[in-house]
Amino acid sequence: ILRHFLGFLLPDAPSLLNSAIVLGLDTVRWENKPHPITEIGIAEWDGFINPGKDVGTHCENALINIRAAHMRLKLHAHLLNKQAGAGDPENFIFGKTVFVDEDTAKQALAVVFKRRDFENGPLVPVILIGHGIAADIANLKETLGVDVLAYHSIVKIIDTQALASTIPSLSYSRTAGHNATTISLQMLLAHFGIPIEAFNTAGNDVTYTLILAILLCYNDQSTAVPRPTQNNVHISTVIRNLKTVCSEQEALPFGDEKWCTRCSGVGHFRKECRTDLSCEYCVTSSSPKAQQTAYTHMVEKCLFKANLVGSPRPNSE
Ligand SMILES: [Zn+2]
Ligand SMILES: [Zn+2]
Numbered sequence: 001i002l003r004h005f006l007g008f009l010l011p012d013a014p015s016l017l018n019s020a021i022v023l024g025l026d027t028v029r030w031e032n033k034p035h036p037i038t039e040i041g042i043a044e045w046d047g048f049i050n051p052g053k054d055v056g057t058h059c060e061n062a063l064i065n066i067r068a069a070h071m072r073l074k075l076h077a078h079l080l081n082k083q084a085g086a087g088d089p090e091n092f093i094f095g096k097t098v099f100v101d102e103d104t105a106k107q108a109l110a111v112v113f114k115r116r117d118f119e120n121g122p123l124v125p126v127i128l129i130g131h132g133i134a135a136d137i138a139n140l141k142e143t144l145g146v147d148v149l150a151y152h153s154i155v156k157i158i159d160t161q162a163l164a165s166t167i168p169s170l171s172y173s174r175t176a177g178h179n180a181t182t183i184s185l186q187m188l189l190a191h192f193g194i195p196i197e198a199f200n201t202a203g204n205d206v207t208y209t210l211i212l213a214i215l216l217c218y219n220d221q222s223t224a225v226p227r228p229t230q231n232n233v234h235i236s237t238v239i240r241n242l243k244t245v246c247s248e249q250e251a252l253p254f255g256d257e258k259w260c261t262r263c264s265g266v267g268h269f270r271k272e273c274r275t276d277l278s279c280e281y282c283v284t285s286s287s288p289k290a291q292q293t294a295y296t297h298m299v300e301k302c303l304f305k306a307n308l309v310g311s312p313r314p315n316s317e
Helices: 015-019 057-063 102-113 133-144 160-164 168-175 185-192 202-218 235-247 288-292
Strands: 021-029 037-045 066-073 097-100 126-130 154-159
Touching (some): 021 133, 037 133, 037 202, 057 235, 066 102, 126 202, 160 185, 168 185
Parallel strands (some): 021 126
8 A cells, every 4th residue: 555655556546545644653651550651653654656756765755755743741751761772752853842731642643643634524544554553552542542543534554563574584583583573663774774763762763663664665575685775875864864854844733842841841841940849758758769869859750659669760860
């Protein structure tokens, strides 16, 4: 189906397909129980390539039309993952992050997924792409009570893990024990020679997923291993150009662009925060560890009080 958008028209394509939009979805949850949702990444590819038109080296004419959005849930944005390989949600390299409360997140998702070309018109069909997308659909359901399938706009779901499973060189490394059951996004990026940058945060991962979906569909994966340099252009140049274009885009028109994960104040970021804080729970706590951090955070974000001290300190530096 994606190849239809890349100029290889499906002979019996329903007319519906030409009005469809391509959306990517990724979610991140906190590593500790109860694993609240911390980030939602949405990407859109508006890149219909007319038949006969050149997609360019490394599909650059298609990739350049990817746009990404990144939402961080205010309620949980101070909960940072610290496990090995954890991403940095403050490092969204394909656009601008917004901070949203749960209702705003739901509103934004509905606006993105339930589009109509004109008032009272039919829903615009959505082709949904993700990497292990079933988990992301489940995450939204479990944490926000949002069932994206109930929007009734999604006509097709494409999983880059499934797309990648046909690549012989990757299936070889899988059996060699790199990963027992799944092909990771990192492995796929490496396969195409794409630098792995600012990884494991929802806005970036969802963008990488759309990039990979396009590359996987365009190339015949069964034959050759892709060359990172083609026509004297390295694929990292194409990704860098996309980054530049994306970073000039407006943020999603929901929530707050500047919001502090330390004091919940609007208009500044955590790093700029000068607000005096104290946690009434930790001040009176008998635990020396809690006392030590009592003046670094507010009680609403207290991990000791919430009994969530899996990582020993709240994000307070
Ligand atoms: Zn602040
Ligand atoms: Zn506290």
